[in-house]
Amino acid sequence: RKEVEQDPGPFNVPEGATVAFNCTYSNSASQSFFWYRQDCRKEPKLLMSVYSSGNEDGRFTAQLNRASQYISLLIRDSKLSDSATYLCVVQEAAGNKLTFGGGTRVLVKP
Amino acid sequence: DTEVTQTPKHLVMGMTNKKSLKCEQHMGHRAMYWYKQKAKKPPELMFVYSYEKLSINESVPSRFSPECPNSSLLNLHLHALQPEDSALYLCASSQQGQFNSPLHFGNGTRLTVT
Numbered sequence: 662r663k664e665v666e667q668d669p670g671p672f673n674v675p676e677g678a679t680v681a682f683n684c685t686y687s688n689s690a691s692q693s694f695f696w697y698r699q700d701c702r703k704e705p706k707l708l709m710s711v712y713s714s715g716n717e718d719g720r721f722t723a724q725l726n727r728a729s730q731y732i733s734l735l736i737r738d739s740k741l742s743d744s745a746t747y748l749c750v751v752q753e754a755a756g757n758k759l760t761f762g763g764g765t766r767v768l769v770k771p
Numbered sequence: 772d773t774e775v776t777q778t779p780k781h782l783v784m785g786m787t788n789k790k791s792l793k794c795e796q797h798m799g800h801r802a803m804y805w806y807k808q809k810a811k812k813p814p815e816l817m818f819v820y821s822y823e824k825l826s827i828n829e830s831v832p833s834r835f836s837p838e839c840p841n842s843s844l845l846n847l848h849l850h851a852l853q854p855e856d857s858a859l860y861l862c863a864s865s866q867q868g869q870f871n872s873p874l875h876f877g878n879g880t881r882l883t884v885t
Contacts, residue, residue, distance in 0.1 A: 693870045703878075704859075705861075750874070757867070
């Protein structure tokens with residue numbers, strides 16, 4: 662089993678719709694969680710950190726479920742510019758090792 | 772605009788060449804990373820430097836040789852690469868050993884080995 666797993670998609674989303682997807686992690690001692698977005702042939706860019714109580718940044722909402730060991734990302738009112746690959750990143754309890762999930766591809770269509 | 776700067780943006784090299792990739796950050800981060808990313812795959816960790824010392828080497832072949840001259844600079848020396856080493860090479864930095872300290876990536880160097 663991979664340490665961090667994501668549904669690769671693609672998630673085809675009508676413009677204006679809501680889309681949500683998860684990322685599961687295997688190490689119960691993981692402490693920090695992040696969502697990154699990556700556009701084609703570009704570097705990953707931090708979208709948001711994921712906090713225990715859940716957090717929101719505009720149209721984006723991130724949740725953490727420690728009991729079931731997954732994080733989620735929800736995008737409301739999808740824009741064409743939201744089309745990208747969304748990578749979850751999990752940091753272990755100690756050290757500087759951050760593990761990437763395989764990414765979820767989202768395609769927002771008019 | 773990224774606060775981590777990588778040069779060159781593109782590099783084409785033959786299998787007998789020696790080249791170096793460079794990375795610089797001025798955010799005061801004491802952890803620096805090299806990742807390799809192939810098309811349609813997530814970034815794959817290669818090396819981590821912590822306070823200018825190599826702390827993680829993910830069993831990377833010796834034809835890749837990292838160097839951290841000071842807290843702001845990170846190099847990756849390349850020698851005798853193979854065509855399958857063609858990829859996007861990403862440098863990143865983060866605050867040392869802190870939780871909730873995300874990676875900050877540079878724009879990457881797109882490497883083609885011929």
